[in-house]
Amino acid sequence: MSLRALAHLTTALVLALAAGAALRADDTTTPTRPSLNGVWQGPYVPDMTRDGRNQKGAAELPFTEEGLRDWKSYDAANGDYTGSCLPFGLSRSVNAPNPFQIVQSDDAVAFLFEVGQWFHVVPTDDRPLPADPNPQWFGHSRGRWDGDTLVVETTHFNGWTRLDTVGHPHSDALRLVQTFRRTDADHIAYTVTVEDPKIYTTPWKNERVLTRQKSGLIEYSCEENNKDLREGHIKAWTPPSVK
Secondary structure (H helix, E strand, C coil), X not given: CCHHHHHHHHHHHHHHHHHHCCCCCCCEEECCEECCCEEEECCCCCCCCCCECCEECCCCCCECHHHHHHHHHCCHHHCCHHHHCCCXXXXXXXXXXXXXXXXXXXXXXXXXXXXXXXXXXXXXXXCCCCCCCCCECCCEEEEEEECCEEEEEEECECCCCCCCCCCCCCCCCCEEEEEEEEEECCEEEEEEEEECXXXXXXXXXXXXXXXXXXXXXXXXXXXXXXXHHHCCCCCCCCCHHHC
């Protein structure tokens, strides 16, 4: 089987799983684990330091010298990877104004993002990370249940993404810790803690409320109307490894 065929098959399997996921508020996967299945809408978070409706920002960030240089020199017009329709990465995909679907089973939780049509699968069955994982846009995640809260820890990012739209930086040393706790039939309390010793002197946290949606995800195409890139308003982005 070709790599392209395998990729299509993988996507088809994930979407089939999503189509079969129950979206009822009373759905439970096991007697001790609340179901997170459903389509969820969080607040749009272009700047993770600010407070807003259904979100608590982190205020002033504790930059290292390297982190502050990166933050002050960033200009999206000089070439931001999202302008070239490349993967947003885990943090920025959750921050997007688009909803995402959670598909939960006994040994994994899949996140299906409307933005970019990307998906991210998080094993929850205690399997270890690969011995030498290849750095990825969305990193490598492992999940565990702490009572009624899903805790997702993600490492081994490629270091090419930004945490949010305004461009708060991270490095390949980034460790994200996300928590998901269903507070009632229609809401999830969500937190994300950012740890990156190259960029920040101490960890910092952002808190939000996710709201269950009755509708499903819709099709999304970044390339279809990307006039800013085609007309030269922004520069094409080049990965650091090939500059």
